[in-house]
Amino acid sequence: AQSVAQPEDQVNVAEGNPLTVKCTYSVSGNPYLFWYVQYPNRGLQFLLKYITGDNLVKGSYGFEAEFNKSQTSFHLKKPSALVSDSALYFCAVRDRVTGGFKTIFGAGTRLFVKA
Amino acid sequence: KAGVTQTPRYLIKTRGQQVTLSCSPISGHRSVSWYQQTPGQGLQFLFEYFSETQRNKGNFPGRFSGRQFSNSRSEMNVSTLELGDSALYLCASSGAGGSVNTEAFFGQGTRLTVV
Numbered sequence: 001a002q003s004v005a006q007p008e009d010q011v012n013v014a015e016g017n018p019l020t021v022k023c024t025y026s027v028s029g030n031p032y033l034f035w036y037v038q039y040p041n042r043g044l045q046f047l048l049k050y051i052t053g054d055n056l057v058k059g060s061y062g063f064e065a066e067f068n069k070s071q072t073s074f075h076l077k078k079p080s081a082l083v084s085d086s087a088l089y090f091c092a093v094r095d096r097v098t099g100g101f102k103t104i105f106g107a108g109t110r111l112f113v114k115a
Numbered sequence: 116k117a118g119v120t121q122t123p124r125y126l127i128k129t130r131g132q133q134v135t136l137s138c139s140p141i142s143g144h145r146s147v148s149w150y151q152q153t154p155g156q157g158l159q160f161l162f163e164y165f166s167e168t169q170r171n172k173g174n175f176p177g178r179f180s181g182r183q184f185s186n187s188r189s190e191m192n193v194s195t196l197e198l199g200d201s202a203l204y205l206c207a208s209s210g211a212g213g214s215v216n217t218e219a220f221f222g223q224g225t226r227l228t229v230v
C-alpha cells in the first residue's frame with residue numbers, strides 16, 4: 001500500500017538560511033509526488049510535483065524538491081527562507097487504484113521562519 | 116479563472132443534525148475530491164467524483180455521502196452528526212480528468228463545528 005511519511009512535525013529556520021522539509025514515500029509502482037502548502041485558515045496550494053525526468057524539480061515561490069529513488073525520498077528545499085514561508089507543508093503521493101486515483105497526504109510539517 | 120469555491124465557510128451544527136456542504140470546481144475541471152482535515156488525523160480522503168460518478172471512496176462511515184452534478188459542482192452530506200465530525204472539510208478539483216499526474220486545486224474549506 002502506498003504511504004507518505006514526514007518525519008518532522010516542525011522545522012525551525014532563521015530567515016535567509018536554507019530550509020529542508022523531509023518526505024519519504026512508499027509506492028508499488030512509479031511514484032507521482034507532490035508538495036502543497038497551507039497558510040492559516042486556507043486550503044492547500046500546489047507547490048510542485050515530480051512525475052518523471054530530472055530529479056530536481058523547481059516550483060512556486062522559489063521552492064524546489066529533490067527526488068531520490070534509492071532513498072525513496074522527496075525533500076522540499078529552498079536556498080534562502082523568508083518569514084512569509086512560515087506555513088504547514090504537505091507531501092503527497094498519488095497512485096492508481098481500482099476505478100480511479102487516490103492521493104495520500106503526509107501528516108504535514110509546520111515550518112517556522114524566524115526573522 | 117475563478118478558483119475552487121466552497122460554501123459555507125463556517126458552520127455550527129448540533130449533534131444528531133445533518134449538514135450539506137457545497138463545492139464549485141474551477142471551470143472545466145470535472146474531477147472533484149473531498150478531504151477531512153483535523154489536528155489529530157491530518158488530511159483524510161473522503162471521496163472523488165468524476166463526471167457525476169463516484170470513482171473512489173475513503174474509509175469513512177456511510178453517514179458521509181456525496182454527489183456531483185452535471186455542471187461538476189459537488190455536494191457532500193453528513194448525517195447524524197457527531198462531535199468527532201468537527202473538522203475543516205476541503206474540496207479540490209483537478210483538470211485533465213484528474214489523472215494520476217495531475218495536481219489538485221483546493222478551496223478554502225468549510226469549518227464545521229459540531230456542538
